[in-house]
Amino acid sequence: MSLSANTTGALPSISFEFFPPKNEAMEERLWDSISRLEPMDPGYVSVTYGAGGSTRDRTHRTVRRILQETGLSPAAHLTCVNATRAEIDEVIADYKTAGIRHIVALRGDPPEGIGERYEPHPGGYANAAELAEGISRIGGFEISVGCYPEKHPESASYDHDIDLLKRKIDNGATRAITQFFFEPDVYFRYLDRVRAAGIDIPIVPGVMLQANFKGLKRMAGMCGSVIPEWMDELYEGLDDDPRTRELITANVAAELCQKLSEGGADHFHFYTLNRAELALSTCRLLGVKPQEAAA
Numbered sequence: 001m002s003l004s005a006n007t008t009g010a011l012p013s014i015s016f017e018f019f020p021p022k023n024e025a026m027e028e029r030l031w032d033s034i035s036r037l038e039p040m041d042p043g044y045v046s047v048t049y050g051a052g053g054s055t056r057d058r059t060h061r062t063v064r065r066i067l068q069e070t071g072l073s074p075a076a077h078l079t080c081v082n083a084t085r086a087e088i089d090e091v092i093a094d095y096k097t098a099g100i101r102h103i104v105a106l107r108g109d110p111p112e113g114i115g116e117r118y119e120p121h122p123g124g125y126a127n128a129a130e131l132a133e134g135i136s137r138i139g140g141f142e143i144s145v146g147c148y149p150e151k152h153p154e155s156a157s158y159d160h161d162i163d164l165l166k167r168k169i170d171n172g173a174t175r176a177i178t179q180f181f182f183e184p185d186v187y188f189r190y191l192d193r194v195r196a197a198g199i200d201i202p203i204v205p206g207v208m209l210q211a212n213f214k215g216l217k218r219m220a221g222m223c224g225s226v227i228p229e230w231m232d233e234l235y236e237g238l239d240d241d242p243r244t245r246e247l248i249t250a251n252v253a254a255e256l257c258q259k260l261s262e263g264g265a266d267h268f269h270f271y272t273l274n275r276a277e278l279a280l281s282t283c284r285l286l287g288v289k290p291q292e293a294a295a
Helices: 024-040 056-069 085-098 128-138 158-170 184-196 213-223 229-235 242-262 276-285
Strands: 013-018 045-047 074-079 102-106 142-147 175-178 206-208 267-271
Touching: 013 024, 024 276, 045 056, 056 074, 056 085, 074 085, 074 128, 085 128, 102 128, 128 142, 128 158, 142 158, 158 184, 184 242, 206 242, 229 242, 242 267, 242 276
Parallel strands: 013 045, 013 267, 045 074, 074 102, 102 142, 142 175, 206 267
Antiparallel strands: none
């Protein structure tokens, strides 16, 4: 298997997502993963922002260290939760001062957790469209946003989702990264909808690399991603066999990327969960090699 060239004749590019570590052991694992994935020459790497802004300082610290100690281009996640506009504007200004030039603007999950009712903070940005407007007002940033091929769990309809995406774009967003999904047709149907609505920014497929199938099912249930029956069958009976699950996960992700590439997708954003092995295996299956090896 190797990645097909997209419609422009060029191979698709890649990016990776990390989350800020909570303790020393997780810190070590994160930086080991970053060092191992850096040679893959991703277009950018993003760092998440915990529910309720709970990882604000750790996110900022991680993004700054990536900028200072690696050759990677970091993108900082930022949410609207539990903060006034003035507080969020201060975070944006801090990123600008630090030299960060890419923000992933998201509404964020309620502090009580996914599935709870979201309430905008009084005096805060109500949603990602308003947040994108605030980032644009301060200026100097590339703005990415999220989108949901299978509809946001709280959204009344696909049309509502697409209207909100339009508002994000009107307010400065230049790229949308999808929630994870497992069937290529899910992405292509969504792409047809957004293109028919006049949206022409890149819609980057988000690809989940999670070998813990029970954990994956929990995540999928919370964010509205459908796990097809064939995946249930693939992972059946493997609860105590993590190595086989990892092999299956890399192959499932690589096959999805292959089909998306054949349909014209030109960038993949991998949710790494701070583990390099699955990202490296998936990229290798696709024929994407470290920069030195490719040279």
